Amino acid sequence: MRHVLHAGSGTGRSLASLIIASLRHAMLVLAGLCLTAGLALGTAAAHEFKAGTLTIGHPWTRATPPSAKVGGGFMSITNNGTSPDRLVAVECEAAGVAEIHHMATENGVMKMQAVPGGLEIAPGATVKLAPGGYHVMFMELKQPFTQGSSIKGTLVFEKAGRVPVSFKVEAIASKAPDAHHDHGGKMHGGKTQ
Numbered sequence: 001m002r003h004v005l006h007a008g009s010g011t012g013r014s015l016a017s018l019i020i021a022s023l024r025h026a027m028l029v030l031a032g033l034c035l036t037a038g039l040a041l042g043t044a045a046a047h048e049f050k051a052g053t054l055t056i057g058h059p060w061t062r063a064t065p066p067s068a069k070v071g072g073g074f075m076s077i078t079n080n081g082t083s084p085d086r087l088v089a090v091e092c093e094a095a096g097v098a099e100i101h102h103m104a105t106e107n108g109v110m111k112m113q114a115v116p117g118g119l120e121i122a123p124g125a126t127v128k129l130a131p132g133g134y135h136v137m138f139m140e141l142k143q144p145f146t147q148g149s150s151i152k153g154t155l156v157f158e159k160a161g162r163v164p165v166s167f168k169v170e171a172i173a174s175k176a177p178d179a180h181h182d183h184g185g186k187m188h189g190g191k192t193q
């Protein structure tokens with residue numbers, strides 16, 4: 001009798017074990033994500049800068065080919081405070097000009113432009129400057145960025161003030177020179193208008 005009952009609830013049990021199995025799968029996926037996040041944080045922790053309630057994670061740039069006059073700067077900016085701050089400017093001795101830009105795809109064409117008024121960092125938010133989105137545009141490079149070196153720069157925030165950072169120069173990505181070349185042309189064209 002019991003056996004039959006058990007058999008009857010067996011369907012339920014196999015459903016339950018299915019659910020448990022998928023939960024386990026989800027847990028594994030989550031664990032994997034956490035591990036990845038942990039690794040990413042670990043990388044950032046090794047190279048980060050703090051100013052007031054702001055944490056600047058892993059500023060980096062790409063090595064540039066000898067003829068290139070522009071490069072992009074990337075990082076994450078986290079605001080642990082309760083009021084917004086704003087990245088209003090970037091200074092870099094290795095570049096004649098440094099601007100805060102945004103890149104977006106419009107009708108399949110990548111366009112970059114300066115961000116008017118700078119970049120707001122809302123309380124509790126992390127703003128990522130990354131290839132394909134917000135970035136620092138280094139222009140009029142005085143010398144090529146060589147992989148493995150660091151480029152000194154200063155981030156200027158409305159409230160946190162001037163924050164010296166160093167951009168680690170990482171490998172040239174295959175698409176970067178084309179995108180930047182295109183961008184450089186547009187910028188200089190735009191400036192003369």
Ligand SMILES: [Cu+2]
Nearest residue numbers: 101112137183
């Ligand atoms: Cu740009």
